[in-house]
Amino acid sequence: MKHRTMSVATALAAAALLLTSCSSDSDPEDKIKGAEQEVSSDSPSPTASPSASAKVADFGLPDDIKVEIESNTTGNKAKDQILKEQAEAIMARQRLYVDLDPNSRYLTRYYAGEARDFYVADIKKSKSEGRTITGTYRYYDRKVEQNTDDRAIVTYCEDRSKAFAKDIESGKIQKTEPSPEDFIRNTATLRKTEHNTWLVQSFRGKTSAKECR
Template sequence: MNRRPTLLAALALTATAALTLSACGSDDDSPSKDSDAIAGADTGDKKSASPTPSESTSDGRPKITFPADAKNVFEDGKTGDPTKDEILADSAAGINAVDEAIFKGSTGTEALGFYNAGKSLSSAITYAQRYIDANDTWTGETRYFDRKATLSGAKKAYVTYCSDESKSYIKNKKTGKVDKSPATSNSYVLYNAALTKNAEGVWQTTDIVSKRGAKECQP
């Protein structure tokens, strides 16, 4: 399977999160382009990379940019609850920040550590670095749907969502070759994420668990 792997690594949530979220368990496939690899790997010196200068939005948050041939589409962003909408927006930004690091070829981007923290950040750095070391990126469109936010107190939240990777593919930067293959059930992934609101009011993704091929996300 040549489709790009799960965007974030499969990490164990806290016991509280596991009770709060729908049970799905982490995907324990071996590392490959069709697996949820990079679970809590040691990032070594790569985590200390200097942030890449970036533009900021009107509210002071780092501006995330994608190349013209890649796109993430997030559905269900408006719930009618302003707090839940903020959580879903920051969850989406955390995903975009990981992809931006891949596109820019640097794990020191400002947005990566702005929207991700703890285990999620360490894993995201390792994940992006694998792309960078392989001189790979991705192209196409990934759709995120059935996104739901659940509050647990004033500063803790959980988000569940599905991804559709049937139209996104690995692309080699050097050759420009796009590695395509037909969509399968493994093109759809279920995520459960834990988020914490920091002192600056940002809902940072701190833990995440994923299941590739989950029946809940199949078309």
């Protein structure tokens, strides 16, 4: 079975999540290692118009994990900052499943509230089951649907047709055949901290999304 961000049931339950306050905002001086480095992929999404790849921090992912994120920049400074930090949150998500550390700095820097709670629980589950991730993750058609001074909603497509779970001890990859369920339409709610950084507060995903194929 493919490793997904959340089950369909969990995704539906998360649809109505509300923003809440969080006391553990990260200080911008507490930087993630490699955050000054920029990396990009030259592979555009075949399901959307070609777009430059997002320039994000180097999160030190192993060679068997590839992450392709379309830039989808707008020319609007505020929206582009939201998209940049949302792209970094995507990269941080991959690193979480490599480290399997529920106290990870990547988690506290990029996630809060219900989203953070979900990943803490899922990371613990993955660790207990002895599984991690491998393969290629693609993210495209990213749009800032709503934004105010301290709140934003970003929608984006996700392709996991070449992403799989991997047994940590044996290294065996749990490959599955590509299916419509590999294409997911995500909606993420972000909030701005007092340090002018953006955290993913909640998210939901719709599998078998026709608009993402």
